[in-house]
Amino acid sequence: MMKKYAILLCSCLAASAGFAQQGYTLRIKLSHFKKYQPRLSYVSDNKLSIDSVFTTEKGWLVMKGAVNSPVMASFTLKGNPALEAPAGKQVLTAPVLRFFLTNDVITIKGDADKVYAANVEGGEANADWADLRTKESRLEHENWIATRKMADSCKTCDNTVVTQLTRKMNSSKGRALQDMETAFFNSHPNSLYSMYMLYRMQAIMELDSLKTTYNKMGSAAKNNVYAKFIGNRIASLEATAVGQPAIPLRKKDMDGREVSLETLKGRYVLLDFWGSWCHPCRASHPHLKELYGKYKAEGFEIVGIASENGSAEKCRKVWLDAIKMDGINWVNVLNNEGIEQFDAVTAYGVSAFPTKILLDKEGKIIGRWIGGEAKELDVKLKEVFGK
Template sequence: MKRYFLTLCFVFGLFSSYAQQGYTVKVKVSNRKNYTPYLAYPTTDSYVVDTAYTVLNGWMLFKGKVSGTALASFGFRRNPATQIETDGGGMIPGPSLNFFLSNESIQIEGDANTVYMAKVTGGKANQEWAVIKAKQNALTHQTWTSLKKAFDTYKPGTDSLVFKQASKIRDVNAAKEEKLQLDFMKNYPNSLVSMYFLANMQNSLSFEALKAAYTKLGAAHKNSSFAKGIAGKISSMEATAIGKKAIPLHKKDINGKDVNLESLKGKYVLLDFWGSWCGPCRSSHPHLKKLYAKYKAEGFEIVGIAQEQSEKLADNLKTWKKAIAEDGIGWIQVLNNDGIKTFDAVRAYGVSAFPTKILLDKEGKIVARYVGDGEEIDAKLRALFGK
């Protein structure tokens, strides 16, 4: 009998261990109707969108396995409460529910019409996030409902006051949410949630602020994908700081010729990061053309570095060349998508917003960096060329 008991214990122990090898996400929501639920999360080399589930006692069960802990989202397709249909036939998706997915049992309860506000239990990261999650959800709800109301009530040709009000609410709430996150990071420096929050802020913080915030976070999650992204951003910002030597481009121009920054030494060179899809980038071209005409003979050159958004290189080449022809820009042009696996200029130069302009001196060192379509560079060029 003793031997039989030990055998049973061994079998049940194996079963328990196996059960913990994957995750189970249990979902119970009201107003579900016939909307299609989905669970989405990234893996090391792909992105999973799971719509397969079973039902047990009124709960939808999603099962699978993740490596470590992943930031997941849950929502419902085709729910008019969480999307906006535009006049042109397009669709603006609303917020989904974000949570951390680990190989544990995780429970979601809420309303399909406000799924982004659902309660999540299970997992250490979700437990920590719960400290401020309700307040974040309330801000998200106010921002989303104000935007949806603006689209629902706006009449073409009338004053867009409703959109101005929605934008104001969005900006105010974004500031409130950032403060919530910063306070959380201060109080929970060893939380994966803190690393996630900082990763979302990395494109809006200065180099000094980002580096200081990263240093203050604990080492517990410095190997996470969030931390690696932040560290990469810091590294690229350090490599392209004022006074640093410009990183070689390793790209070909629109005619297939190699572009070598070394050959441009003796000139002031402006690296212009842009894209055919970027309105502010395109609208800055007329002004750049004036600057080019004014200073080219004085030793000024521009190198346009375009980043296109299609998955196919042929499509990117087509839209890139079309934009160059339409805008009539005659300076050096390279396409970052071409040969991006060998060298990604956008990543190497730490570019996270378009347009970004980086000015190099005659020795090939970085002397200025500008983000946006403003004309701040004018004063710098006047000082350099004396006119």
């Protein structure tokens, strides 16, 4: 008899565990809620998911779905005027509510007019940084109140003034957030939120610093999509560090011709990772044109590797339009085309635009820089060509 009960209990537990892993359930209760549109968004498997579908159950809004692994999600209410602040010709928007979306029952309770500060419970990942999230929400609320007051007094301000005032307030908030998050990061090496913070910072970190910081983190923090991304980026950066041979480039130019780094050996080649949407990238083109004109006859070539957003047709159009508008007549390829066979951005560990990588005549990497100015590139080319 005891054996039968044990088998039955195990079966129930197994069924219960299987059910818990089937997906998430968001239970949302907000005072002052009217006919607003809930908006849940998150990135999973490199795809942005946006969900506004909900049901009502005994006064609760209920949203359901499933994620493959814990992801940072944002939640807000579209159509709520309390979350908007018209200023000049702009409409400033309130912060969003951030939390980890996991396949658990997660409850959100608060005020619809300050949903960004709502209380979130459910799932170990959210419990882990609950105190920090409460402090951050308080700071977000104070900053939003200040933003609304600024907007009220700036009904006729032009966009430049609004942008300057908003940037000033966000800068102050950003410093305070950074202090709180740094303290949390240093004291919680096993936290998923700490790994998420490193994921946000990794784009501007040098390889040695990124590796050192990542290696200091505990094993529990390394079992998630953000840790996997960082691990892959470290591997890509190591494979494309200064002194390493360049990874073969398998792309076609704007006319459909194959582009190979092998055929460019004997020249110094600059790989310029950019996009039509990237203002610093576009702003760097005039100076790159000066360098190209100065050194091309000396054996200098540029290969622009663009990364665009949208459908295949849209990507190609905005890419070609930007090339024409900026007058960049060097070799140009679109990373989106043939990305299934070869993704140059991932292969070279590029996570910030623009990124510039310089190859010597043998195809070996001799320089790597992030940012539009890249003054070190000027110095390196002067060293290489002697002028």
